Amino acid sequence: MNRASLILPVLAVAVVGLLSSVFIVDEREKALVLQFGQVKAVKEEPGLGFKIPFIQEVVKYDGRILGLPTQPLEVTPLDDRRLVVDAFARWQIVDVVEFREAVGAGGIEAAQSRLERIMNPAIREVLGSVPSNSVLSEDRTGLMNQIRDIARRQALALGVEVIDVRLTRTDLPTQNLSATFARMRAEREREAADEIARGNEAAQRVRASADRTVVEVTSEARREAEVIRGEADAARNAIYAEAFGRDPEFFAFTRSLTSYERALQSGNSSMVMQPDSQFFEYLRSDAAPEGSPVPQPLAATEAPAAEPAPEAPATAPAPEAAAPEATAPETDAPAADAPEADAPEAPALEAPAEPATAPAGTP
Structure with a gap:
């Protein structure tokens, strides 16, 4: 019993010592075996490692690629334009x-x-040697490579390797943003004003050209319209002249009807005249007044030759030719040398002395 009781503690101590002397290195880690602060062994391969229990210790470090975000840094490029830069x-x-x-x-x-x-x-050294436009441009790979090379040379003393450096942000300081934005806004407004002015100028030219074209087209159309209207009036007057020349009695009748239409309209005006006035000649009888021109059926040029007959009473009367024209209406008595066949017609002749010319002279 005494021997068994001694073996169990010894075995327990042996097991604990064995377990404490074994350590495991992960494939993502690198390990150092230290004894009183001094490096006794290096374990970089994954697997089991051994150390002296209670005397040696194991320190492990991450062997993967690590990241380092830097704090925002203010730099001054060659053009003295301050920038805030941070890197990774x-x-x-x-x-x-x-x-x-x-x-x-x-x-x-x-x-x-x-x-x-x-x-x-390293960032200050590289970015301070170039203007700000190079820092703010998209193609700044060369600057980042220069920063990486400088940091890599200095980091070798730490036992590390700088693999890559990237500029994550390049911006203006906060106190300069408002002034920069105001300057950019003023520049954009100036460009917009220039564009608006050029657009207004082009619009004015187009508008002036259109107005000139409208005036030219309108003037030409009016000129052509006046020419056509004049030709039409000439043709109309020729037709009227030919028609009225063939039938002067009809011409006198239509002129009288036109005068009636214009004079006998509703209104406040009044017209005073004698009942036997020549104006009402066609209202008293449906027949043509005596002394009206006789229509010529063939040649329109012969119509003026027949008109002197009604003017006979104004000249010296001839006993034989003037009897049918009856000058009795002017004297209200039959002519002394008129034939007896004309006597019954005297009471019906109540028209003035010149009935043929009165209708033609009405307005």
């Missing part, structure tokens, strides 16, 4: 022993702080 770096531990000696027990956090102090001067 990719780095990886390549020498775990040197990394341990450089950062000590701080590990990854201490390494990132050291790398940021390396990145900031």
